Amino acid sequence: MNERPSVIPALHHIPPGIQCAQDYEALADRFIPAPAHAYIAGGSGQEATLRANLAAFDGIGIAPRLLRDVTAGHTRVKLLGRELRHPVLLAPVAFQTLAHPGGEIETARAADATDSCLVASTLSSFPLEDIARATRGDKWFQLYFQPRRESTLDLVRRAEAAGFGALVVTVDASVQSPSLRARRAGFRMPDDVRPANLQHHVQPGQVTLSGGQSLIFQGLMSEAPTWDDLAWIMGQTALPVLVKGVLHADDAHALQAMGVAGLVVSNHGGRTLDGIPASLKALPRIREAVGAGYPLLLDSGIRGGSDIFKALALGADAVMIGRLQVYALAVAGALGVAHLVKLLREELELCMALAGCPTPADITPAFIER
Incomplete structure (x- = not known):
């Protein structure tokens, strides 16, 4: 019986075996303890949605055009009135010290080095102010509503003061379906991994249920x-x-109508309700609902540059990278994450060039072969 190799600390160089972005995923279990790796890599329930996210990209092809001049090509995109050098954002991933002692600070350093927009999580292992100081570039703050409105507002005010340029409000993870993979691996959150942004917030006591009430619904x-x-937080x-x-076109239309600045088409990487659609499959319906020009991002399932191309072709303005950034962080810290972004950009540029698309604006559904 083969034993899993001993966990080794993050390297200070790029391993010679890294040839593409997805190679970081293959190496990650050498650097992350098995229970934590199961927690990071796993999805909810039987992981049907986790698998669907990957299969959705494999299920479509790219239809290239010939003899296009791409010598003036670039990967620049505009989001919320800002020009970004490339459409790869670092997604809000909680508790990154599970993968590397430097956690989100290392990720922010990588964002700074690669001109990447960083989205910092409410559940980060370091305070949002420390994360903000580690990068001079564009940064957004991902917000989870807290049980008390004053706690939610405190997070918003701190994000404003720290220089974050937008709020990304996550609404699909009020209850996280248990990850059977993590439970079977015996994962428990280590005592020294805590939500640094919430340390001074007083949490309400446990809800008292009466007979016949549900732990889920009433709890x-x-x-x-x-x-x-x-609506309240938008007014604040x-x-x-x-x-x-x-994931639903009707929700997208309603959010646009109430003045939300943009949407992230996401199923939380397959970590909420198992069995819901792949994010990529929902994307075209949502683009149709909100029309052209409205900011749409996609996460869940991105593993390479051709996946980014497919997401842009089906309606996204940019993508967010979650698990891949954590794998790279575990392998080589900030250097690994920066190298990952470099690889993704190069893979995207190669895909664009061979498909005949000099700029992201040229990538349309006409380049997709279903």
């Missing part, structure tokens, strides 16, 4: 945000507010 979901909460800040976790 956990009693603190879930509603449309009223979203001048920052543009994006909503993450959108």
Whole structure:
């Protein structure tokens, strides 16, 4: 019986075996303890949605055009009035010290080195102010509504003061379906991995249930945000507010109508309700619902540059990278994450060049072969 190799600390160089972005995923279990790796890599339930996210990209091809002049090509995109050098954003991933002691600080350093927009999580292992100081570039703050409105507002005010340029409000993870993979691996959150942004917030006591009440409906979901909460937070800040976790066209249309600045088409990487559609499959319907020109991002399932191309072709303006950044972080810290972004950009550029698309604006559904 083969034993899993001993976990080794993150390297200070790029391993010679890294030839593409997905190679970081193959190496990650050498650098992350098995229970934590199961927690990071796994999805909810039987992981049907996790598999669907990957299969959705494999299920479509690219139809290249010939003899196009791409010598003036670039990967620049515009989002929320800002020009970004490339359409790869570092997604909000919680508790990154599970993968590397430097956690989100290392990721922010990588964002700074690669001109990448960083999205910092409410559940980061380091305070949002420390993360903000580690990068001079574009940065957004991902917001989870807290049980008390004053706690939610405190997070917003801190993000504003720290220089974050937008809020990304996650609405699809009020209750996270258990990850069977993580439970079977015996994962428990280590005592020294805590949500640094919430350390000074007083959390309400456990909800008392009466006979016949549900732990889910009357318990956990009693603190879930509603449309009223979203409208309230939008009235409390001048920052543009994006909503993450959108999969239904009707929701997308309603969010656009209420003034949300943009949407992230996402199923939380297959970590919420198992069996829901792949993010990529939902994307074209949502683009149709909101029309051209409205900011749309996609996460869940991106593993390479051709995946980014397919997402842009089906309606996304940019993508967010979650698990891949954590794998690269575990292998080589900030250097690994920076190298990952470099690889993704090069893979995207090669795909664009061979498909005959000099700029992201040229990537349309006409380049997709179903």
